[in-house]
Amino acid sequence: MMTRSSNPAGSSKTILSTLHQWGRAILNLLLWGAAGILLVILVVLIPAFYRNLVTFPSLERQLAELETSRRPPAPVTSLNDFKGVLHAHNEWSHDSRGVLAEIIPAAKQAELDFIFFTDHPRTDIDCFPRSYHGTFDDILIISGAEKQRMLVWPLDSLCINWQMEPDSIIRRVVQHGGLVVYAHSERPHHWGNPDFQGMEIYNIHTDIKDEAMWKLLPDLIVNKKRYHRWIFRSIFDEQRRILALWDSLNTRRRVVGISANDAHNNQNIRARWFEPGTVEWVGPNADTWYIGQPAWWQKWLFSPPDTAGWIFKWEIDPYFESFRFVNTHILADRLTPRALAEHLKQGHAYIAFESLASADGFQFFATRSGKFAALMGDSLRFTPDLRLHAESPLPGRIRLVKNGVVIQEQRHTYTAVFSVQEAGIYRGEVALQLDGRWVPWIYTNPIYIFH
Numbered sequence: 001m002m003t004r005s006s007n008p009a010g011s012s013k014t015i016l017s018t019l020h021q022w023g024r025a026i027l028n029l030l031l032w033g034a035a036g037i038l039l040v041i042l043v044v045l046i047p048a049f050y051r052n053l054v055t056f057p058s059l060e061r062q063l064a065e066l067e068t069s070r071r072p073p074a075p076v077t078s079l080n081d082f083k084g085v086l087h088a089h090n091e092w093s094h095d096s097r098g099v100l101a102e103i104i105p106a107a108k109q110a111e112l113d114f115i116f117f118t119d120h121p122r123t124d125i126d127c128f129p130r131s132y133h134g135t136f137d138d139i140l141i142i143s144g145a146e147k148q149r150m151l152v153w154p155l156d157s158l159c160i161n162w163q164m165e166p167d168s169i170i171r172r173v174v175q176h177g178g179l180v181v182y183a184h185s186e187r188p189h190h191w192g193n194p195d196f197q198g199m200e201i202y203n204i205h206t207d208i209k210d211e212a213m214w215k216l217l218p219d220l221i222v223n224k225k226r227y228h229r230w231i232f233r234s235i236f237d238e239q240r241r242i243l244a245l246w247d248s249l250n251t252r253r254r255v256v257g258i259s260a261n262d263a264h265n266n267q268n269i270r271a272r273w274f275e276p277g278t279v280e281w282v283g284p285n286a287d288t289w290y291i292g293q294p295a296w297w298q299k300w301l302f303s304p305p306d307t308a309g310w311i312f313k314w315e316i317d318p319y320f321e322s323f324r325f326v327n328t329h330i331l332a333d334r335l336t337p338r339a340l341a342e343h344l345k346q347g348h349a350y351i352a353f354e355s356l357a358s359a360d361g362f363q364f365f366a367t368r369s370g371k372f373a374a375l376m377g378d379s380l381r382f383t384p385d386l387r388l389h390a391e392s393p394l395p396g397r398i399r400l401v402k403n404g405v406v407i408q409e410q411r412h413t414y415t416a417v418f419s420v421q422e423a424g425i426y427r428g429e430v431a432l433q434l435d436g437r438w439v440p441w442i443y444t445n446p447i448y449i450f451h
Ligand SMILES: [Zn+2]
Pocket: 087, 088, 089, 118, 146, 262
């Protein structure tokens, strides 16, 4: 008779086979999980790959084709067209680590003539000049401050007390020959202040506020190396509300429009040697993440230090991309702080989205009986023989805006001539055609025509 007895060999076999089944189940789960995650990543990245293969190359081709039709206009005055960046930060600001070793090469690459820095003050009593100023490799650097939503460039030896009321600060800077521009025009300001000379009509930071940054991530993974400019461009929205505000202010007095890069080079992940054997990891907004011994696996990320000392960087907003995105052109006789400031105050300036194309040489001016009469920013009396001229180095859509309203436009043209019917505040806009759409490229300061 068979007796049921415990069978140690059999029971361990059962346990083994159960373990085996579990193991297979777990492995299956892991494999399916991994496949699922891979699929999700692929699905998320597919549009970015499409842009890599189709959209961005096509945009590059269209711009290259446009470049073949470049025809620089003949100058109408003896002034030079200087191009630069207003509103930028360097290591003087708490939220930037930028040093000249990376700023100047980026500025050269973006073909800038000047940078007006606007570093956040370190103390309430803020004495100028401070931080970087002077000429470096032919780039004129002017130091200024950003605080209380103002950009301030004293241009001279002057101390500002940031505890004072904004209106008093503005008066003091302007009385000492300096420059004050309202920054972040989407936010409240004392628009009735009689002394400030200009306002930002476009600011990259203002524009980016309505973007969900995570939406840029697939392109930052797939397209950053080759098509960084188009990732940057994808944030662009015309700032219609701000332009309308600017137009309405200009019907009362001259308020000069400038573009603001708000360059910080701080939306990055970077590392540098803090001291031998100790690494500093720096995250967004230039905040220190970690100082200490690098983990073993980090070492394969590191390269020899670059000119600014970085041994690792993954940058969303390097200076070059911010600098070339949009520029303010100032028509001035000389490249000095005083000359640039004086011509800027007079509105002898236009802004251009230069990552699309250089606008060098663009003109907007008035003639009377065929003779040059006024440049953008100037005022003159109405007579029936007045004409306004826009001359663009590339063919585009040229619009004439009077008191905030588009009154005439001409398409696919290098030059447009508009006869003036009555007094008003007239400014020009140029758009380029890309993918069949008109994309804003240039905004001029107005010509003021009075009775
Ligand atoms: Zn800023």
